[in-house]
Amino acid sequence: MAAIEVEGLTKRYGHDVYAVDDLDLTVEAGEVFGFLGPNGAGKSTTIDVLLDYVRPTAGTATVLGYDAQSEADAVHDRVGVLPDGYSLYDRLTGREHLQYAIELKGADDDPDDLLRRVGLDSTAAERRAGGYSKGMSQRLALGMALVGDPELLILDEPSSGLDPDGIRDIREITRDHAAAGGTVFFSSHVLSQVEAVCDRVGILSRGRLVATDTIDGLRDALGTGATVTVTVDAPPADVDLRSIDGVSAVAVDGNEITATCTVPAAKLRVLDAIRESESELLDFEARQASLEDLFRAYVHPEADGATEVPR
Numbered sequence: 394m395a396a397i398e399v400e401g402l403t404k405r406y407g408h409d410v411y412a413v414d415d416l417d418l419t420v421e422a423g424e425v426f427g428f429l430g431p432n433g434a435g436k437s438t439t440i441d442v443l444l445d446y447v448r449p450t451a452g453t454a455t456v457l458g459y460d461a462q463s464e465a466d467a468v469h470d471r472v473g474v475l476p477d478g479y480s481l482y483d484r485l486t487g488r489e490h491l492q493y494a495i496e497l498k499g500a501d502d503d504p505d506d507l508l509r510r511v512g513l514d515s516t517a518a519e520r521r522a523g524g525y526s527k528g529m530s531q532r533l534a535l536g537m538a539l540v541g542d543p544e545l546l547i548l549d550e551p552s553s554g555l556d557p558d559g560i561r562d563i564r565e566i567t568r569d570h571a572a573a574g575g576t577v578f579f580s581s582h583v584l585s586q587v588e589a590v591c592d593r594v595g596i597l598s599r600g601r602l603v604a605t606d607t608i609d610g611l612r613d614a615l616g617t618g619a620t621v622t623v624t625v626d627a628p629p630a631d632v633d634l635r636s637i638d639g640v641s642a643v644a645v646d647g648n649e650i651t652a653t654c655t656v657p658a659a660k661l662r663v664l665d666a667i668r669e670s671e672s673e674l675l676d677f678e679a680r681q682a683s684l685e686d687l688f689r690a691y692v693h694p695e696a697d698g699a700t701e702v703p704r
């Protein structure tokens with residue numbers, strides 16, 4: 394059974410604002426799925442439909458096998474949510490927040506255990522949340538999401554406001570949850586984090602999914618597996634790197650030449666060609682296409698002059 398199954402989901406506001414437009418999406422149980430997209434792509438709307446905070450114009454969504462609309466209570470019992478715009482009670486302490494969340498869910502967690510997991514010490518636990526920093530609030534909200542050891546964690550911008558230690562903690566909590574058989578739906582703008590923890594990613598643009606795959610799969614589909622940048626004393630006039638097998642694009646910036654390679658072996662061919670040319674090779678750097686490169690290519694294919702995005 395899939396953890397999340399969305400079919401033909403559309404949410405329209407007014408006559409012509411399609412927040413989500415005919416979206417199909419499957420998140421398998423046990424995977425860490427990264428949900429990416431620029432501002433306004435429809436990520437929050439999708440999450441809101443999964444939790445029945447928003448009713449779709451068309452289409453269906455099931456969460457852990459339960460219909461997101463007609464069985465929303467069953468969904469809420471089994472899902473831990475760190476919402477983007479959560480609010481805490483200024484006058485309640487950290488521990489009181491967790492006690493409240495535990496009671497609400499009918500769970501039997503130890504609040505101190507949860508506080509430890511999210512990195513809030515005993516002093517912080519006794520302080521009122523009104524005095525918390527952004528990062529502390531975020532940690533507490535995450536602790537509340539973990540109450541009841543939910544089968545599915547939905548994390549919306551989980552690293553917002555966190556310092557590097559907090560970001561590492563989120564990564565560990567996410568990995569531990571998946572290692573214990575849970576599923577994580579991880580919506581974020583911080584691509585490096587998504588890259589570090591997610592098994593697969595879906596890229597949403599203007600309410601539509603423009604790609605779903607592993608990060609390696611996205612690289613392969615775009616044919617932008619890697620780049621090699623060489624620094625030379627002067628660009629060679631006697632060799633055309635574009636004609637090298639496996640090189641899809643070449644950009645020259647002063648004494649730096651960057652070749653985009655569709656196969657790993659092409660990087661060495663570029664270096665060989667430079668060494669055999671009239672230019673002197675001073676330095677080189679090979680780099681895999683990052684998720685950021687892929688995101689840009691999928692969401693703004695025109696800006697990259699990239700080849701057409703496969704669908």
Ligand SMILES: Nc1ncnc2c1ncn2[C@@H]1O[C@H](COP(=O)(O)OP(=O)(O)OP(=O)(O)O)[C@@H](O)[C@H]1O
Pocket residue numbers: 406410411412413430431432433434435436437438439
């Ligand atoms: N209640 C609403 N009324 C009208 N339009 C809305 C409403 N909620 C969302 N939208 C529109 O739907 C689109 C998708 O918004 P949504 O908040 O789902 O995007 P998002 O991907 O979560 O963006 P962000 O990363 O900025 O949070 C946007 O164009 C937004 O303006």
